[in-house]
Amino acid sequence: MVSxxxxxxxxxxxxxxxGDRRLKKVFVNAGIxxxxxxxxxxxSLGAMAVAARGLGTEQFGTLVxxxxxxxxxxxxxxxQSWQAVLRYGTPAVREGRxxxxxxxxRFTVALDGLSAVAGMLLSLALVWLAGSWFEWPxxxxxxxxxxxxxxLFMVTATPTGVLRLVDRFDLLSMQGSLGNLVxxxxxALVWLAGxxxEWFLAVWYLGTAAAGLHLFHVGRRELRRRGLxxxxxxxGGAWTAGFPGIWGFVWSTNLGITLELVFTHISTLVVxxxxxxxxxxxxxxxxQIGEALTKPAKLLVPAIYPELARLCADGEHHxxxxxxxxxxxxxxxxxxxxxxLAWGGGDWLLGAVLGPDFxxxxxxxxxxxxxxxxSVAAFPLEPVLISGGEAGAALRARLWxxxxxxxxxxxxxxxxxxxxxxxARLFAAALTGIAFFIPVLRWFRARTA
Numbered sequence: 001m002v003s004x005x006x007x008x009x010x011x012x013x014x015x016x017x018x019g020d021r022r023l024k025k026v027f028v029n030a031g032i033x034x035x036x037x038x039x040x041x042x043x044s045l046g047a048m049a050v051a052a053r054g055l056g057t058e059q060f061g062t063l064v065x066x067x068x069x070x071x072x073x074x075x076x077x078x079x080q081s082w083q084a085v086l087r088y089g090t091p092a093v094r095e096g097r098x099x100x101x102x103x104x105x106r107f108t109v110a111l112d113g114l115s116a117v118a119g120m121l122l123s124l125a126l127v128w129l130a131g132s133w134f135e136w137p138x139x140x141x142x143x144x145x146x147x148x149x150x151x152l153f154m155v156t157a158t159p160t161g162v163l164r165l166v167d168r169f170d171l172l173s174m175q176g177s178l179g180n181l182v183x184x185x186x187x188a189l190v191w192l193a194g195x196x197x198e199w200f201l202a203v204w205y206l207g208t209a210a211a212g213l214h215l216f217h218v219g220r221r222e223l224r225r226r227g228l229x230x231x232x233x234x235x236g237g238a239w240t241a242g243f244p245g246i247w248g249f250v251w252s253t254n255l256g257i258t259l260e261l262v263f264t265h266i267s268t269l270v271v272x273x274x275x276x277x278x279x280x281x282x283x284x285x286x287x288q289i290g291e292a293l294t295k296p297a298k299l300l301v302p303a304i305y306p307e308l309a310r311l312c313a314d315g316e317h318h319x320x321x322x323x324x325x326x327x328x329x330x331x332x333x334x335x336x337x338x339x340x341l342a343w344g345g346g347d348w349l350l351g352a353v354l355g356p357d358f359x360x361x362x363x364x365x366x367x368x369x370x371x372x373x374x375s376v377a378a379f380p381l382e383p384v385l386i387s388g389g390e391a392g393a394a395l396r397a398r399l400w401x402x403x404x405x406x407x408x409x410x411x412x413x414x415x416x417x418x419x420x421x422x423x424a425r426l427f428a429a430a431l432t433g434i435a436f437f438i439p440v441l442r443w444f445r446a447r448t449a
Contacts, residue, residue, distance in 0.1 A: 041292040043180035045353055047187055047207070048288060051200050052281070052354045054191035061277030062134075063200055064284040065269065066144050069130050070123060072265040074151040077119035080253040081108035083386055085161025088243045090309045093165065093228070100242050102232050105223075107240055108158040111250065116155040123148035133273045143201060150205045153212025159219025166226065171218045179211030245389070252391035255398075267409060271421050274413050283421055285358055286365035289349065290342065290372050308380075308387035317447040324380040324440075332377035342369040367422025374429040381436035388443055397435035404431060 052060045085108055092101040124145060131141040163172045186203040193199075223229045240246050268287070272280030311320045346369075347362040385394040405428035412420030 040177040040180055043177055043184050044288065045292065047180050047183035047204075048285065049353045049355075050184060050187040050191050051204075052285070052358065054187070054195070055197060055200060057278040057281045057357050059197050059277075061272065061279070061281035061284075062136075062140070063197060063204070065134055065272045065277060065280055066140075066147055066201065067204060068265040068268045068272075068284070069144065070148050070150060071154065072269065073123040073126065073148065074116070074119040074154045075265065077122055077151075078115035078155045078157065078254070079108075079111045079250050081111045081157040081250065082161030082164065083253045084108055084243075084246060084250050085158060085165055086309045087249060087387065087389075088246060089161070089165050091313050094310075094313070097242075098228060098230070101228060103240075104243065105158065105162075105232075106234060107243075107246070108161070112155045112158050116151045119151040119155070120148050123151075130269075133269075134277070143198060147201055147205060150208045153209045156212050156215045159215045162219045162223060163215075166222055168218075168222055171222070172215075174214070178214050179207040181207075182210045183207035249389075249391050252395040253386065255395050266406075267421065267425070270409055271413060271418065274410075275418060279418050282358065282361040282418060283364060285350070285354060286361040286368050286422075289346065289361075290365055290368040308383050312387045312389075317444065320384065321444050324384060328377055328380050331379055332373070335373035335376040339366075339369050339373050342366055361418075364418050364422040367419070367426055371422070371425040371429040374426070374433055378433035378436060381433070381440045384440050384443065385436070390439065390443060393439040393443075394436070397432065397439065401428060401432040401435050404428075 051063060055063060085104065089101055089104055092098075092104065127141050127144050127148075130136070130144070131138075136144070160172065163169070183203055183206075186206060187200060190199045190203055220229070264287075268280055268284050271283045307323065308320060311317075311323070343366060346365050347359055350361055350365070351359045382394050382397075385391065385397075405424065408427055409421060409424040412424040414420075416423070
């Protein structure tokens with residue numbers, strides 16, 4: 001079989017800036033993603049605006065809390081099997097080991113399926129606790145249980161890894177846009193018809209299902225086009241044979257992403273539990289717009305993973321280091337420009353898109369954007385550790401950061417309200433960057449001495 005990834009020629013230790021084709025490829029792939037994510041950001045803000053205007057801050061906050069609770073349970077349960085597809089699938093495909101690659105797919109698909117079921121069971125077990133925390137009535141808890149079945153379409157790690165492996169970032173860029181487009185269009189119909197919270201929950205569920213089914217379809221299609229599913233069978237030897245350390249790898253990456261939830265969905269749930277649904281809506285809106293403003297820089301994260309995996313497989317550690325330094329610098333510059341944009345026009349954007357009631361999210365939004373700037377400047381650090389087989393070091397960095405952030409978040413929100421959540425997030429971003437930088441520095445020193 002012809003290799004999907006021809007081996008790059010050996011590069012000198014000092015790679016010229018303009019001639020670094022690896023860096024160029026990262027930014028080309030990020031640009032492809034940006035094209036889709038630009039539409040996705042527009043559709044996402046539109047879907048939020050429709051729901052916010054149709055429900056008001058209190059009901060919209062409840063919608064946000066239910067969605068965040070479901071996503072948190074799903075993220076806790078699911079494995080980041082797309083990272084295993086890249087880490088172990090890259091050398092298998094390059095060396096023409098189709099049978100090994102197919103065994104890897106069987107393994108990761110099984111992990112995805114079990115994760116979806118585990119997430120739904122976890123939601124069922126904890127919904128009563130969430131209902132008590134957020135003061136949801138019994139009928140609201142029943143709606144949460146039904147919404148939890150959307151996890152079947154959220155666990156799409158394997159097709160995500162496949163599309164990144166074969167450089168089909170254009171197809172990935174369409175996936176998120178499709179889900180938010182469905183939420184925007186269907187949500188607009190519900191708004192015009194005067195539908196309430198239950199109808200908007202159904203619309204957001206439909207968006208998740210459409211995006212998930214589309215991703216599975218295009219991932220399978222790309223594998224067939226490349227002949228990587230020829231002779232595929234669900235049975236065929238031990239799934240993990242030939243992939244040393246894969247169980248430790250998937251457990252470490254799973255726990256690392258679970259800890260990252262503390263900085264995303266769980267922070268929204270904490271704000272909602274301590275301050276109420278209306279403040280949860282403001283925090284979620286502020287975080288969404290902050291993420292949209294820094295999205296161009298954040299898109300470098302999925303774009304750089306395949307390149308780092310290939311460079312590490314080839315032992316080109318000097319090229320890796322140059323790629324990390326240059327991409328981090330450019331991402332940081334982009335993040336600073338996003339912060340300036342938020343400072344100059346964020347309050348206008350909130351009022352124009354979501355309505356005057358949401359302008360109150362502007363102060364905390366600035367702090368969340370500042371935290372995102374720190375995060376995007378440090379974005380290559382975790383991919384280096386994952387690609388280099390140091391998932392345990394990445395997990396420890398996440399563990400220390402989350403363990404310190406959560407009590408700071410709770411104390412800050414209790415003492416200073418919504419703005420305290422922004423301060424805590426900036427603290428966490430700086431702490432996480434330091435926690436990743438130290439092991440990455442040691443890793444490069446050990447390999448480029």
